[in-house]
Amino acid sequence: MFKRKYLATFLTSLLAVMLVISGCSGQSSTETNQKKATDDKQDQPIAKKEGNSITIAIKDNLISMDPQDTNDTLSGSIQSTMLEGLVGFDKDMKMIPVLAESYEASEDAKVFIFKLREGVKFHDGTPFNAEAVKVNIDRVSNPDNKLKRYSMFELVEKTEAVDEYTVKVTLKEPFGAMLNNFAHPAARIVSPEAIKKYGKDIAMHPVGTGPFKFLEWDQSDHLTVEKNPEYWQEGLPKVDGIKFKPVPENGARVAMLQTGEADFIYPIPTEQAESINGKDGIVVENRPSIVARYMAINTTKKPFDNVKVRQAINYAINKEAFLKVVYRGYGSEMDSIIPEGLQFYSKQTPYPYDPEKAKELLKEAGYEKGFETTVWGGNNSDAIKAMEFIQQQLGLVGIKVNVIPMESGTLSDKIWSVQNEEDAEVELYYGGWSSSTGDADWGIRPLLAGGSIPPKSYNVAYYQNEKADQLINAALQTADPEKRKAAYAEVQEMIWEDAPWAFLVVEDTMAGMKNYLHGVYLLPDGSMSAREAEIK
Template sequence: MRNGSPSMRHLSVAAGLAALFMMSATVPALAASNVVLAIGGQPETLDPYNTNTTLTTAVTKSFYQGLFEFDKDLKVRPVLAESYTVSADGLVYTFKLRKGVRFHDGTDFNAEAVKVNLERVLNPENKLARFNQFNRIDKVEVVSPFSVRVTLKEPFSPFVNSLAHASAAIISPAALAKYGSRDIAFHPVGTGPFVFEEWRQTDFVKGKKFDGYWRAGYPKVDGITWKPVLENNTRAAMLQTGEADFGYPLPYEQASSLEASDKLNVETGPSIITRYVSFNMLQKPFDDLRVRQAINYAINKEALAKVAFGGFAAPAEGVVPQGVLFAHKMDPWPYDPAKARALLTEAGYPNGFESVLWSAYTTTTAQKTIQFLQQQLAQVGIKVQIQALEPGQRTEWIQSAPDPKTAKVRMYYAGWSSSTGEADWALRPLLSTEAWPPKLNNTAYYSNEAVDGFIASALKSVKDEEKADLYRRAQEQIMKDAPWAPLVTEKNLYATAKRLSGVYVMPDGNIDAGEIAVSE
């Protein structure tokens, strides 16, 4: 949320927004039904505070809500909060909460529930993945049953954006007490439109309609099933046979045939999802800038966009994609294999070297991507073994690696979207020194004191012009240091059954099904 005057500022819910959330109870429900959403991977947890994957938080949004959320354009809107004020120094936020909301277990949502959840993620003993998203909070105080005050240790300009992130869900304190901070991952209890029914980790996550949902007239379906389908073509086939009502992502090469179906609506949209390869800079030969530069020159990003993404992508224009606030647009690395070979020779590798390239995903598109990268690198003498990691392997080998010096990762194909809509969450979790695993996702083990300083200063700044300059300087320095090979920014491609409405893919790749409905 951008800062305004130096006095107290107040965000009120506009009449139109209030109408969006408080639908008349007389709105007729559509025909009873269960909806199947086919997705490209498996959620590794149902605890939104303990994941860094967008797909997982898409699933957990069926059961949970936060104080705020993002709309389809990544604009912040209130949900369990009605309004807020912030002090002139940017340290104290006071939230007025929505009344008449209940958790799935029948207990009331109130200020104490907000306090319990924020204090849980702030407790380092819980070792939750989202700790660094909230660790600038100093204290949380209950002002009244429906008013809560949060005091920060220092100004943190994206704070409300962080609260709008799907990870900032409000879990029933009674459920936390019953299941504990770890086992709540298997027993989600929130205020969302669906009550958790069952999770078979490789097969599905099911929810049923919450009859006590605070939004009158919603949800408009009896149940929702999230079905992991790793193979792109299978996901597409399920849409065509009616086994699934929604599918994302889709095989890009099948876009035209899916569009020809009279049963489906095919949608494409802009995204802020950047795909990249990180290099473990603590290990040879990736500690040498010339090697990292050589790999960037060795990859034809235009060809990659066509081969693996069917043209539904474009070469990355920097480390933060356009569409993210304070993204700085830069020219993609040019394709120059001769330059790559010269740099390798200069670095002492005239015949190239051998290494390992891991992928964070097992999808068909990811397999195509790492195979393409393997072929491209081989042309300049770099021979890489490729492996697509299963979720458990990714967690153990990447996210939980306890000692940076012995981490086994070398080259790592992954993707990221700044799901708070601001450059902070595109840079700090991936490229700051504090973000080395297991804390966050700096799989390059990149560390630059100047970049850390730019990011820290931008977080404290209340002036957009100053923030833009700081983030620009950070991004330019990162490109010079080349801890990554930025590859492409892809487009979102998904399809829905024509009977389905109220489901869409957001620019960050999250899925919003809050107003899901069907017509028979």
């Protein structure tokens, strides 16, 4: 069914893209689109807005307002208006102090000390202090609580309130990326009194220190926050309230922005971005992200156990055309195993589109006549389009690819629930990853370390390289950024050469807003910040 539905559109798009690419300039689509959005924001008349509250339409339903028991980016985005961590990220994913005024790590990356901001109160009036931080870290690092984010804090040995505004966290073993874990949404601090009062129901009653306070949550319709008049940061908040409204259907979400029923929507469907940008007071903004799209190759299965076959696949796929067809140019080609926006990224020499080189490598590997294989992926339109593109490209070098889209639950069971490596049926898997700690560790270790093979983590390529594992571990044994940088540079070069993935693209984040709205933006990991929302 899916092939009949999408194939005609796919082939038409591919032909058009090939014609465009043959005459394109050196300026990237992302640069062009960003410039256009900026010009439109300046040139359009300012749309009219009544009142000082805003509505944000989002793609999916919200799951939980407990940061320590949340693993979806969307819920974490809404939590950010109400809850804050010791440290966090700015709009470029650079670490910044938030509830901690300063922080330091021991040279062996085992002890972390935070000096806390004084005079801050939770929304329920209780004081923010070292004891409050200890309660939260003790909660998430306790395996008995079975919280979804336990794995990020399982190395915590003890947390101490040294004095009222100093916290000391000691780990069981060195972990150089721990500060980035504290900047992750999972480390946001909830009122200890609220945890005691609501217990497991804290997910429905968030109480933090942020610029907005929780007002109501109708799970069938919306979640609303209101202004916190006692917020510690001068000048914020600038709006009276924010309503977050789940609207799964793309067209309905866009219509809300056009009519003014919503002031900000995300994501914007790429196929509608250009048609609505600059009209009805709408600005579409796309920015580089750290969301990588790749095709994992099961390195334990023939013929993929041969590195020449894996490299051939990388030469056989035209990444520029892939970006045009699947993401309409909103993104960039991968040039390392992690996106450029991550800490300790190191650029590699790209695999150029060279089908003749691919055929040569296949011949050297003993597969001159090609072979047949299967790619798995999601059943949404973008995933299907991506897999069909890969199917077409590999077919040109003699690799016959069968495309198998799956519902997310089925795909999860077939990939992540495999208990033994030899039982893994996956051959090729089209997927993506957002490294929401902003650090190279979270972009490499869960996906490509030997100890991360399912069901432990997400290494669906079943890639194992002893030297690479040594480098990954070495980067975590120190808090020295220069030593970490050197280790990650070497491991990126090594894995890029080993090609356990077809390295594809880094997609843009896409959002639409009315041109009177400022201070609401998407971060490179695909999360949203509305803390500084302002109507001008």
